[in-house]
Amino acid sequence: MAGDLSQHDAVPVTRHAGWTLAAYRYMARKRLSQAQPLDIKAVAAKRWDIAPAETTVSPPALFLPGQLERVTGWEGKRFYPYVHPAKTMQGGIETEQGPTRGYLLKDVWLVDGALYKGRASHWLSLKPSTFPTIRVEHELDRAAIYCTQNGNTWFGTWLMEDCPTYALACDEGVPVTTAPSTRYPLFTQTLAYEHWLGMQPARLRSAFFRELVLFDDQSNNRNRHARYRAMGDKLLAHVPHTPHPGVFLLRGGDGERRMLRNELEIAEHLRATRGFRIVNPLQWDVPSIVAACAGAQVVIGVEGSQLVHGVNVLQAGGCVLALQPPNRFVSYYKYLTDRDHQYFSFVVGTPDGDGFTIDIDEVERTLDLYQARRV
Template sequence: MGSDISKFSAPSAGKRHKWTLAAYKYMARKRLARNSSIDLKSIASKSWDIAPGETTVSPPAFYLPNQLERVTGWEAKRFYPYVHPARTMEGGLSVAQGPTRGYLIKDVWLVDGALYKGKASHWLSLKPSTFPRVVVEHEIERAAIYCTQNGNSWFGTWLMEDCVTYALACNEGVPVTTAPSARYPLFTQAPAYEDWLGMKPLRLRSAFFRELVLFDDQSNNQSRHLRYRAMGEKLLSHVPHEPHPGVFILRGGDGDLRFLRNEMAVAEHLRTHRGFRIVDPLKTDVPSIIAACAGARVVAGVEGSQLVHGVNVLQAGGSVLTLQPPNRFVSYYKYLTDRDQQHFGFVVGMPEGDGFRIDIDEVERTLDLMPV
């Protein structure tokens, strides 16, 4: 599934300038008519199933009694299902995983992080530009966009989801993603990951597409599982690795605040008593991070994007242990481990000041429950 841009038409020579008021027309309609916009996929000239859906049954998570009673809040903005995590963690849920789908739309404008055609739009970034551009310099015969709003906003989502969809984009057109800007800079570690994964996307802030392919690729079906595992194997091919007990990936103060007050104490305990490696991804380059994570039987740390470094290369039968703040429980990694034949466990902390604290004994007892 490597990129082969040569079989599709790249931006036309000479950068012929085109003019469009598509973004301003959208803004005017929204402000004056107050009507909801039409999603671009709904006006596709063609749509098709790339891979079938399926129904899966979720296994239970590993956790101690009374952990879920500590949960006072959970992430309900982005991660389905938008309910208290208890039912998800108990397991036994029958989950309908939808198909992976493609959509072909003709004559589409890309303007500052949004796609437009007529009254339809599709947002690739979370916030529109106050003064969107009207000059478009690139024209592309056929492109496929693999980036998403969440992937452009959060590193973990970019690596776990957008990079997986890149393989589909390579088969459908020139793989395109939005170019970085002051509002949405390129993630610091993205270039190194793209290099090791062989990703060569075309980064654009504006363009006119004669044909554009979009995807529905959010379901954890077999196709997504296989593409994710293939991505992990590409990363592993760059480093020597042997099985080892586990890796604790520090979160520190990066990203949305989830301040584990005794994070280093937990990490050092696991290093001393269980032989875990400790990785600080904010102070370590990508090759060293992957080398440390490769072969780990357990990936542990505060729930958050930084865990993706280890989850990417975790093998079937491995385990993920998340340390959850009581006021922001997120079930996301449970869906990935269910999909990839891995195990999921968690410990919920107790609030302390502007953060939370984790009981090290509870970490030990939870790990004893897990097949590590």
């Protein structure tokens, strides 16, 4: 079978035994032509704005003097239009947040996780295999894709970006994802979050869509803010919660290597001195993680996807404190906290072998900066 449907047979999918050479035609054209591939949204039959564009001005991050001077490496794409993170962290940047936009396409093939229409294509998963399937067994009258290639690669992106787009997809057709089936989920905590968020997508790798809706949903406008906060409210509805000082989310050795050598020491210190809760997302289930994070005023940990568990339920006025490796400074969470009326703060570590260490006193003083803002 070319595609695996969702958890529920109620998804209105027509079974259709058909053959397509769409992927092979595309690969042949690409090899014979020097032109750049045409993005599939360029051949949309209709496009419309779901939410308008708007202009925002970023607030400054909270950080101690001398922190940025330690930075030796960064992800430049996370600091557009600046290369070094200094301007981004200093705030005052006026940004045009684009509109949230929908695109309607007709007669589209989904083959091995990629969309094809004529000479246009769009990858939703990692690039297809050299010899993709040519048999398509599912045909849908109208569907909406909410997943992205980045969301199918990184857990944090899936939860913070793809999941909010799911709400848009539900308004336009059968919500479809190319992520693996329920038997082999993309991330270990996918299914638990989908259950608590009420997500019931159709899971397909290959299909034919008579009508298909795609989205531009990367801008941090008020519409995206509202959908993300609604997700947080759904999660909070499952657990009792009252305000508490904060949660330290352990990263350990998971994901891309960012080894904080004194991670446990810092976590235990904050538990003893400030009443922070310590959470190990690699060993806890989703209900336990959400229950511990709910009500936290501060979400702290090594910069990385594990912080999303706390950011999901962080309320307006709360703070994300990212412990940054000096050779890999990332500002992704700042754009989210700016959008959601929260504070972003950071401490930059110092190299220690193949990892780094963080000064506990600097963590304490950075937390004091936040507490001073809250007064």
